[in-house]
Amino acid sequence: MRTIELNKRQEHILQIVKENGPITGEHIAERLNLTRATLRPDLAILTMAGYLDARPRVGYFYTGKTGTQLLTENLQKILVRDYQSIPVVVHENVSVYDAICTMFLEDVGTLFVVDKASLLVGVLSRKDLLRASIGKQELTALPVHIIMTRMPNITMCNKEDLLIDVAKKLIEKQIDALPVVRETDDGFEVVGRVTKSNITKAFVALANGQ
Numbered sequence: 001m002r003t004i005e006l007n008k009r010q011e012h013i014l015q016i017v018k019e020n021g022p023i024t025g026e027h028i029a030e031r032l033n034l035t036r037a038t039l040r041p042d043l044a045i046l047t048m049a050g051y052l053d054a055r056p057r058v059g060y061f062y063t064g065k066t067g068t069q070l071l072t073e074n075l076q077k078i079l080v081r082d083y084q085s086i087p088v089v090v091h092e093n094v095s096v097y098d099a100i101c102t103m104f105l106e107d108v109g110t111l112f113v114v115d116k117a118s119l120l121v122g123v124l125s126r127k128d129l130l131r132a133s134i135g136k137q138e139l140t141a142l143p144v145h146i147i148m149t150r151m152p153n154i155t156m157c158n159k160e161d162l163l164i165d166v167a168k169k170l171i172e173k174q175i176d177a178l179p180v181v182r183e184t185d186d187g188f189e190v191v192g193r194v195t196k197s198n199i200t201k202a203f204v205a206l207a208n209g210q
Contacts (some may be wrong), residue, residue, distance in 0.1 A: 002095050005138050006046075006051075006060065007055060009032070009042055010042050010045065010046055012032065013032070013039070013042055013043070013046060013052075014029055014046065014051060014052070015034075016028055017052055017060050017061060017062045018062045021059065021060060021061035021062050022055070022058045022059040022060060022061040023059045023060055023061075024060070025039060025040075025059070025060065026061040027059070028043070028060065032189075035121060036048035037046075038110065043060065044127055047060075050063060051063060053128065061206070073164075074206060075160060075162075075164045075206070076164065078162065078163040078164065078206070079114070079159065079160055079161065079162060079163060079188045080157055080158065080159050080161045080162075080163055080166060080180055080194055081159035081160065081180075081192075082161070082163070082202070083142060083163060083190050083194065083198045083199070083202045084159060084180045084192035084193060084194050084198065084200060085192065085193055085194075085195070086191075086199055087112050087179060087180070087190045087191070087192055087193040088102065088103075088106045088110075088111055088112070088193065088195070089111065089112045089113070089114050089190055090102055090111050090112075090114075090124070091111055091113070091114060091115075091116075091143060092113050092115055092121055092122065092144060092145040092148075093142065093143050093144075094143065094144055095138045095141065095142060095143060095144070096129060096132045096133070096137075096139045096140075096142045096143070096144055096147060097139040098140075098141075099124055099141075099144050100129050100133070100139070100205060101109055101124070103124075103129065104128070108177075108195075109126050109176045109177060109195070110123060110124065110125055110126075110175075110176055110193070110195070111124040111127065111144075112124075112179045112190045112193070113144055113145065113148050114190065117136055117186060117187070118187070118189060119184070119186060119187035119188060119189060120147055120151070120153070120154065120156075120179060120181060120187065120188045120190050120191075121145070121148075121150065121151060121187075122144070122145060122148030122150050122154070123125065123148060123149045123150070123154050123179065124144055124149075125175065125176065126176075128147050128148060128149070130148075131147070132147045152188070155169055155175065155178055156175050156178060156179050156180075156188060157169070157178045157179075157180055157181070157194060158180060158181060158182045158183075159180055159191070159192065163194070163198075163199060165200055166178055166199070167199050168193050170196060176195060176196055177193050177195040177196070178193065179193055180193060180194060182193030184200070
């Protein structure tokens with residue numbers, strides 16, 4: 001749940017619970033001269049947002065967590081599998097020209113290179129393809145395995161990793177995307193991708209309380 005901006009009544013409820021908790025919903029309502037039904041949505045919001053907790057036959061109590069702490073907790077719950085997208089792969093023997101066409105047609109910034117067994121062997125970025133294009137080489141005859149980033153220099157992740165950890169890797173490595181892989185006996189199979197756009201979507205969804 002997102003870190004919300006509280007209205008005056010919700011802030012008053014928090015103050016009452018801080019000073020008197022644990023306290024029942026009925027007693028909170030009495031202090032505000034309101035009905036329990038009127039307060040129910042506010043209490044639900046404060047509980048779901050993590051500001052309050054509730055125990056049966058005990059009442060509401062303040063968790064003591066700040067908005068920043070609550071946001072951090074929620075970030076630690078988002079997994080790669082929740083936001084990964086479909087990977088775009090090319091074979092290691094395709095030409096740089098074909099790879100450029102694929103990147104353009106698929107509207108992606110990173111291509112993942114696989115071998116005959118469909119296992120990950122390399123990564124192609126926009127910079128890799130641009131660098132090859134600037135030279136005098138014949139792009140239709142130059143295979144991508146000549147210019148790609150190879151194993152073991154590929155940063156990867158799996159679907160159970162935390163999305164915030166992937167975000168840190170993207171920043172640290174100054175790259176745009178990571179392959180989501182599944183380890184096999186022979187190597188790594190590409191099953192997804194995580195890009196800066198995926199992470200942006202996750203943060204926007206978090207801000208919208210989704």
